[in-house]
Amino acid sequence: MKKVFSRPKSIKKNPFHYCPGCGHSIIHRVIGEVIDELGIQEITIGVPPAGCAVLAYFYFDVDMGEASHGRAAAVATGLKRALPDRIVFTYQGDGDIAAIGTAETIHAASRGENFTTIFVNNGVYGMTGGQMAPTTILGQNTTTSPGGRKERRDGFPIPLSEMLAVAKGSAYIERTAVNSPSNILKTKRAIEKAFRAQMRGLGFSLVEILSPCPTNWKMSPVEACHWIDEVMVKHFPLGVIKDITGEKKDVN
Amino acid sequence: MRGNHVIAEAAIRAGCRFYFGYPITPQNEIPEYMSERLSKIEGGVFIQAESEIASIHMVIGASMAGGRVMTSSSGPGISLKQEGISFLSALELPAVIVNMSRGGPGLGNIAPSQSDYFQATRGGGHGDYRTIVLAPNSCQEAGDLTYKSFDLADKYRIPVLILGDGMLGQMMEPVELPPEIPVKRLPPKEWTITGAKGRPSRFIRSLILDPFEEEEHNWKLMRKYEKISKEELLWETFSIEDAKMIVVAFGTAARIAKGAIKRVREEGLKVGLFRPISLWPFPTKILKEISRKVKHLFVFEMNMGQMVEDVKLAVDGGAEIHFYGRPGGIIPTPLEISRIISSYYYQKKLG
Ligand code: SF4
Numbered sequence: 001m002k003k004v005f006s007r008p009k010s011i012k013k014n015p016f017h018y019c020p021g022c023g024h025s026i027i028h029r030v031i032g033e034v035i036d037e038l039g040i041q042e043i044t045i046g047v048p049p050a051g052c053a054v055l056a057y058f059y060f061d062v063d064m065g066e067a068s069h070g071r072a073a074a075v076a077t078g079l080k081r082a083l084p085d086r087i088v089f090t091y092q093g094d095g096d097i098a099a100i101g102t103a104e105t106i107h108a109a110s111r112g113e114n115f116t117t118i119f120v121n122n123g124v125y126g127m128t129g130g131q132m133a134p135t136t137i138l139g140q141n142t143t144t145s146p147g148g149r150k151e152r153r154d155g156f157p158i159p160l161s162e163m164l165a166v167a168k169g170s171a172y173i174e175r176t177a178v179n180s181p182s183n184i185l186k187t188k189r190a191i192e193k194a195f196r197a198q199m200r201g202l203g204f205s206l207v208e209i210l211s212p213c214p215t216n217w218k219m220s221p222v223e224a225c226h227w228i229d230e231v232m233v234k235h236f237p238l239g240v241i242k243d244i245t246g247e248k249k250d251v252n
Numbered sequence: 253m254r255g256n257h258v259i260a261e262a263a264i265r266a267g268c269r270f271y272f273g274y275p276i277t278p279q280n281e282i283p284e285y286m287s288e289r290l291s292k293i294e295g296g297v298f299i300q301a302e303s304e305i306a307s308i309h310m311v312i313g314a315s316m317a318g319g320r321v322m323t324s325s326s327g328p329g330i331s332l333k334q335e336g337i338s339f340l341s342a343l344e345l346p347a348v349i350v351n352m353s354r355g356g357p358g359l360g361n362i363a364p365s366q367s368d369y370f371q372a373t374r375g376g377g378h379g380d381y382r383t384i385v386l387a388p389n390s391c392q393e394a395g396d397l398t399y400k401s402f403d404l405a406d407k408y409r410i411p412v413l414i415l416g417d418g419m420l421g422q423m424m425e426p427v428e429l430p431p432e433i434p435v436k437r438l439p440p441k442e443w444t445i446t447g448a449k450g451r452p453s454r455f456i457r458s459l460i461l462d463p464f465e466e467e468e469h470n471w472k473l474m475r476k477y478e479k480i481s482k483e484e485l486l487w488e489t490f491s492i493e494d495a496k497m498i499v500v501a502f503g504t505a506a507r508i509a510k511g512a513i514k515r516v517r518e519e520g521l522k523v524g525l526f527r528p529i530s531l532w533p534f535p536t537k538i539l540k541e542i543s544r545k546v547k548h549l550f551v552f553e554m555n556m557g558q559m560v561e562d563v564k565l566a567v568d569g570g571a572e573i574h575f576y577g578r579p580g581g582i583i584p585t586p587l588e589i590s591r592i593i594s595s596y597y598y599q600k601k602l603g
Contacts, residue, residue, distance in 0.1 A: 066458060074313065078272065082297065082313065
């Protein structure tokens, strides 16, 4: 029988610990497929975060070096500057990158550090039990914004990708989602483009991925996917935010 | 050469090719020198980071990649680096960190002080760990110890701290610099993450959720620290053979104390000096042996009394300990210290 679907080579056999319906599993797989297709497994180094994906080194079959909470961009800077011919990517959640690690991220983008960041935005602190994140949208209920996020008390959510697009050193920034097959394919193409930008030495690249967290959103996986379409994308519109690669645009 | 420049040049000669830092007085000559020097070396990397926190994590990245790497700062900046120093310790990554300490707490001032002894020797960050701490007291020794630090860091896979102060950093003395090590000739490291070419992939992490595994990791670190405590002790003694009283001091304070001892010796007082050079591991055993013969130890520090605790632990009640400290960035003169030493000497009826 012809094999039409299998585990990417760059993903280990370990079963994922993520909750049912969680976007992390899909995103891991998609990154693994891209690494395989680009043939860069042996030269890729990943930097996992603190957060739900803290154990990412059990899943990616590439060299991985742990960063403390929010410092992935600094660790990746050290790695990539020391090994400029390797492909370096960070994998970070919203709290990691847009709260505690904002300074590291903005400055890495500004310096045009030539690595790729996968930014998983699910609007909550997942691992610690669903507290308000820098990307929690106004009105969204979390354990630290009961009754919904209010701008007077909690401030506005941070549009980090748009902010990074302003940085002169960023080369490619796109926001995608993993709530439908077509969005997953777009995510895969975006990650591939980001990695290719790095391979060409163009500077900082980032893909922000709107990702369901059914557990802390207190929804079924299906409801969570709908909520991304119906609510989340209104605050975080999908699409290419910055592109200096000169590559032809995907027809969406 | 100026102390800060000596440290930077010695680092380069030891094969350091990566420097990440953030400006703070009184150590700015180190990043300035590194910036200039590393820009002229192939593969040399200098980044002035956005913060101390970022710079220490860049150190982590370059160390994971196998490079010899350094950062430097002063007290307030070292406080910020503590997160990364804890991670370096947990991840067992080599790195050299220089602290040209100053008067504190808070912003304090930029004058020479030894206020960071506790921070340096007790780990400083979170968790159960130790770092090697070396305290030079001359430009020559600053160069020699910096050079040695890179070997120690690689040998034990541990962060090594150089603890100095503004006086050491700013003063100028003639020095003989160590020979340049070709980076290619440094021993290979088997644990780095460089891309899994021709081998299984590996990862470096500090998260160990299973308490039994974390305990095992802690014991492993402990065994390493015990080995270092036996094998990497450094100290200097001066005029202790006939001494009835010994001054215990490190770094700049020891330099002042030596001047004071020379003065009181001229007056016939039998006073010697014990100078710990490795502050961690602290030369406990040798000090204990000395305290069997000499019953009066005079601890002098440029702080409110920090190393004195290690001295007390070392002699374990076996000698009488007197403490004299000057915090806040005050540098007493050898004359002042000689008067205080001799008044204590006569008070104890040693002369
Ligand atoms: S808490 Fe949310 S983000 Fe974390 S694994 Fe579960 S679903 Fe995924």
